[in-house]
Amino acid sequence: MKLSLEAFRGVDKTFEIRFDTKQNLTVLYGENGSGKTTISDAFEFVVDGTAGSLEEKSLDGKPRLGQLVNARRKNADLKVSLDVANKNRVATLSGAKVQQTGTLDHRIKVLSRKNITKLIEETPANRFKRIQDFVSIPVLDREETSLNDLVLSEKRNLESQSKLITQAREVLASLFEEHAEKAKFGGQQEAWQKDILGESEETIAENFRILQDLNQEIKRLRDDFKPLAESYPSITAAVEAVRKEEAALAKLIADHSDDLAEAFDTLQQAQVFLKSGESDTCPVCDTEVGHSTLVQKVDQKLETLKAVKDQSLRTKNAKEALQSARTSQQTLQESFFSIISRLKQVHQAAVDSDQWKLPALVPSILVVEKAVDLSEDWFTQLKVEASQLKPLSEIVEKEHAALQIRRSLQADVRQALQRIKTATDDGKRIEFIIKRGEAIKKVLHDERIRHANETLTAISGNFAKLYAAIHEGEKIETIQLYLHPTKKSSAQFDGTLFGKKEASPVAYLSESHLDTLGLCLFLALEKRENPGKTILFLDDAIASVDEAHMERLYKLLLDEAAHFHHVIISSHYQPLRFKFRWGILTQSKVEFLELGQWSLERGLSLAKGPNSEIAFLRHYIEAAEDAATIAAKSGLVLERILDFLTGIYQCRLPRNPGAEQRWTLDHYKGGLKGEKNLMTTLRCEHIDDAGNVSKVVDLAPLLEDIFSRLQVRNAIGCHFKELAGHFDEIAEALALGKSTLALVEAICDEKDTLPDHRKDGCSWHNRGKSVTRRLFPLLKPE
Amino acid sequence: MTLPKESAEKLRDGLISQSLLANKAAEEVIKSLVMEKQVNWNLVISKQFESEQGGSDEAQP
Numbered sequence: 001m002k003l004s005l006e007a008f009r010g011v012d013k014t015f016e017i018r019f020d021t022k023q024n025l026t027v028l029y030g031e032n033g034s035g036k037t038t039i040s041d042a043f044e045f046v047v048d049g050t051a052g053s054l055e056e057k058s059l060d061g062k063p064r065l066g067q068l069v070n071a072r073r074k075n076a077d078l079k080v081s082l083d084v085a086n087k088n089r090v091a092t093l094s095g096a097k098v099q100q101t102g103t104l105d106h107r108i109k110v111l112s113r114k115n116i117t118k119l120i121e122e123t124p125a126n127r128f129k130r131i132q133d134f135v136s137i138p139v140l141d142r143e144e145t146s147l148n149d150l151v152l153s154e155k156r157n158l159e160s161q162s163k164l165i166t167q168a169r170e171v172l173a174s175l176f177e178e179h180a181e182k183a184k185f186g187g188q189q190e191a192w193q194k195d196i197l198g199e200s201e202e203t204i205a206e207n208f209r210i211l212q213d214l215n216q217e218i219k220r221l222r223d224d225f226k227p228l229a230e231s232y233p234s235i236t237a238a239v240e241a242v243r244k245e246e247a248a249l250a251k252l253i254a255d256h257s258d259d260l261a262e263a264f265d266t267l268q269q270a271q272v273f274l275k276s277g278e279s280d281t282c283p284v285c286d287t288e289v290g291h292s293t294l295v296q297k298v299d300q301k302l303e304t305l306k307a308v309k310d311q312s313l314r315t316k317n318a319k320e321a322l323q324s325a326r327t328s329q330q331t332l333q334e335s336f337f338s339i340i341s342r343l344k345q346v347h348q349a350a351v352d353s354d355q356w357k358l359p360a361l362v363p364s365i366l367v368v369e370k371a372v373d374l375s376e377d378w379f380t381q382l383k384v385e386a387s388q389l390k391p392l393s394e395i396v397e398k399e400h401a402a403l404q405i406r407r408s409l410q411a412d413v414r415q416a417l418q419r420i421k422t423a424t425d426d427g428k429r430i431e432f433i434i435k436r437g438e439a440i441k442k443v444l445h446d447e448r449i450r451h452a453n454e455t456l457t458a459i460s461g462n463f464a465k466l467y468a469a470i471h472e473g474e475k476i477e478t479i480q481l482y483l484h485p486t487k488k489s490s491a492q493f494d495g496t497l498f499g500k501k502e503a504s505p506v507a508y509l510s511e512s513h514l515d516t517l518g519l520c521l522f523l524a525l526e527k528r529e530n531p532g533k534t535i536l537f538l539d540d541a542i543a544s545v546d547e548a549h550m551e552r553l554y555k556l557l558l559d560e561a562a563h564f565h566h567v568i569i570s571s572h573y574q575p576l577r578f579k580f581r582w583g584i585l586t587q588s589k590v591e592f593l594e595l596g597q598w599s600l601e602r603g604l605s606l607a608k609g610p611n612s613e614i615a616f617l618r619h620y621i622e623a624a625e626d627a628a629t630i631a632a633k634s635g636l637v638l639e640r641i642l643d644f645l646t647g648i649y650q651c652r653l654p655r656n657p658g659a660e661q662r663w664t665l666d667h668y669k670g671g672l673k674g675e676k677n678l679m680t681t682l683r684c685e686h687i688d689d690a691g692n693v694s695k696v697v698d699l700a701p702l703l704e705d706i707f708s709r710l711q712v713r714n715a716i717g718c719h720f721k722e723l724a725g726h727f728d729e730i731a732e733a734l735a736l737g738k739s740t741l742a743l744v745e746a747i748c749d750e751k752d753t754l755p756d757h758r759k760d761g762c763s764w765h766n767r768g769k770s771v772t773r774r775l776f777p778l779l780k781p782e
Numbered sequence: 783m784t785l786p787k788e789s790a791e792k793l794r795d796g797l798i799s800q801s802l803l804a805n806k807a808a809e810e811v812i813k814s815l816v817m818e819k820q821v822n823w824n825l826v827i828s829k830q831f832e833s834e835q836g837g838s839d840e841a842q843p
Contacts, residue, residue, distance in 0.1 A: 146823060147823050433828065443793060
């Protein structure tokens with residue numbers, strides 16, 4: 001697995017770190033500020049596209065991802081690449097957004113020191129949010145919500161149906177109040193409703209039609225009565241007019257001979273002739289009458305004849321008016337007869353229906369058989385009897401109105417009852433849906449809770465086992481994660497502690513115990529979800545664990561790492577580094593990486609191992625020029641070797657190593673010299689290719705020589721330069737350097753590696769196929 | 783997390799043993815849950831209502 005960073009947080013130029021995934025675990029040691037969290041952030045950035053540790057920090061509103069960019073570089077320069085199991089993912093920034101290319105089959109889970117106890121200290125609701133991915137079955141959550149929504153919606157629907165029923169009942173009560181005959185029904189609304197609905201809709205419609213027809217015919221009779229009434233005097237007047245005009249014409253004709261009519265034509269022609277000429281002679285009798293007299297006479301004759309003609313025309317007109325009046329009257333009579341016939345018909349139908357007590361029609365109506373029977377005398381008789389039709393008209397109108405009300409009432413009652421029935425039927429269906437929906441929801445809910453609690457019980461059992469592996473005999477097995485029995489999305493975390501029930505571990509356990517608890521819970525949870533595809537990064541998460549529990553925790557992590565694709569533990573804790581580095585803790589399936597000090601110029605770096613420092617020391621001794629560097633490199637190599645020796649023999653070192661949290665050469669010196677039995681027995685055997693001991697080196701003289709020269713390192717190789725004037729710097733530095741190399745050559749193999757293995761069970765020997773160094777004793781002599 | 787097999791079985795048993803849904807309807811619901819399809823509960827329960835109102839359940843074997 002390889003992680004490459006560029007322009008990312010403290011990394012300016014490219015920094016590449018490889019993790020040996022053949023090992024289960026990588027211990028990434030680095031002092032504060034060396035870039036451990038930068039590496040975990042880079043993992044989260046490239047895998048999840050998040051800002052890692054910056055996600056939960058306040059950045060005063062600045063975009064989090066933008067803050068990942070190295071201070072000297074631009075957003076576009078940032079690039080993080082991760083290679084895992086032949087898959088590659090590259091993440092860059094485009095503006096303030098992450099651009100990820102490539103696919104990965106693995107996920108990253110980071111647990112930081114800051115977050116280690118969060119799961120424990122969270123409120124139950126927030127704790128549930130953090131663990132819900134492990135315990136939730138989203139499809140059940142969704143369907144439970146869906147059923148809940150359905151039930152709520154149907155409950156609202158049921159309320160609406162109930163309101164509809166109430167409203168319909170109010171309408172019925174109001175109709176009953178307004179229309180029911182109290183004398184007949186009293187307070188019995190249902191009996192009234194039955195009565196209203198007793199009559200069929202068809203019967204009411206038929207009766208309504210009969211009355212409507214009867215009413216209509218009476219109205220038509222009334223409407224046509226006046227025109228017919230007026231037609232009789234009109235005829236009489238027209239007859240009189242004809243008689244009068246004929247008499248006048250007869251008189252005129254008697255006064256003038258019939259031939260005047262013919263003369264009229266002749267005179268007209270004469271008139272024309274006279275007007276056209278100046279002759280004084282009559283064109284008919286040739287009498288000299290004078291032209292003007294002749295004209296005058298002709299005009300008089302024509303005037304007389306015109307009066308006859310006009311009277312004749314008036315007579316003709318009078319006759320035509322009479323004829324017209326007769327025709328009109330005939331039309332009226334026919335129409336009136338039609339009305340009478342229809343009236344008789346519908347009246348008979350009404351009488352036959354036996355629904356009403358209707359007065360009979362008047363005799364004048366009953367006797368008429370054809371239109372011509374409607375004479376003036378008949379009409380006079382009808383006029384006399386007309387008042388007798390009024391009761392019929394009133395009854396019909398009254399019954400018609402009553403029936404109209406009844407019909408409307410029946411429709412209203414029927415509609416209200418139908419509404420009640422429909423709403424009641426719908427209500428039954430809705431109640432079923434609500435009841436069944438709630439029952440199904442409970443099945444889903446119970447299964448969701450059962451599954452979650454079963455999962456949580458398994459997790460609880462697992463983390464309790466993990467915790468017990470570190471804190472033997474503390475019996476926190478009763479501490480459990482479980483869902484609150486009634487509150488939704490609430491994860492409780494408590495149990496019996498020191499005899500107190502439902503005790504919160506937060507209140508009873510120390511901070512380091514809570515850290516361990518949090519770590520175990522985290523491991524137990526992450527083991528649930530495809531751990532083989534998970535890379536765990538414990539970022540300085542075990543800093544608070546004391547030394548007494550360190551080895552057990554380490555062993556636990558090593559065991560648990562086998563479940564995951566790879567586990568990385570970053571730490572600034574010196575004892576951990578010490579124990580890993582020098583084999584006090586097993587190195588089986590473990591890779592140890594150390595970060596060097598970070599600087600703005602250099603960025604992140606991996607610290608070089610002791611063998612490379614030895615190579616540097618040889619180089620500087622050979623050059624014999626730089627006393628300070630020789631002293632400084634000697635100091636570094638000695639620190640590593642003495643650190644190793646004091647480590648494997650468990651020498652007593654100060655509890656508090658000082659402000660820098662690291663032991664000095666004097667501390668190591670004191671540690672070794674304090675073990676008198678050890679110093680005298682320390683020896684290293686050199687083994688040849690045939691496996692024989694070629695040389696035995698006692699270490700005590702070499703160490704004593706070195707111890708006597710340590711002040712040189714302090715005087716030349718570090719900052720106490722004021723002492724340097726008292727030394728022959730280069731000679732003293734070379735002496736220290738050579739003493740150091742003598743110790744190296746006595747202990748280290750050809751590759752300058754220390755004998756940090758003890759597989760043969762009797763010595764510390766070097767790694768590799770052939771053993772060339774054996775350091776004795778295996779254990780510190782008592 | 784998809785619906786675990788054990789949960790699917792327990793849900794089916796719960797729905798059928800409590801006579802909440804007919805066998806066929808319960809099977810269809812579980813199938814939808816397994817395939818993570820949305821269940822139309824209104825339709826499922828309304829059909830169950832009609833079936834129970836009708837007095838006979840055609841879905842029952």
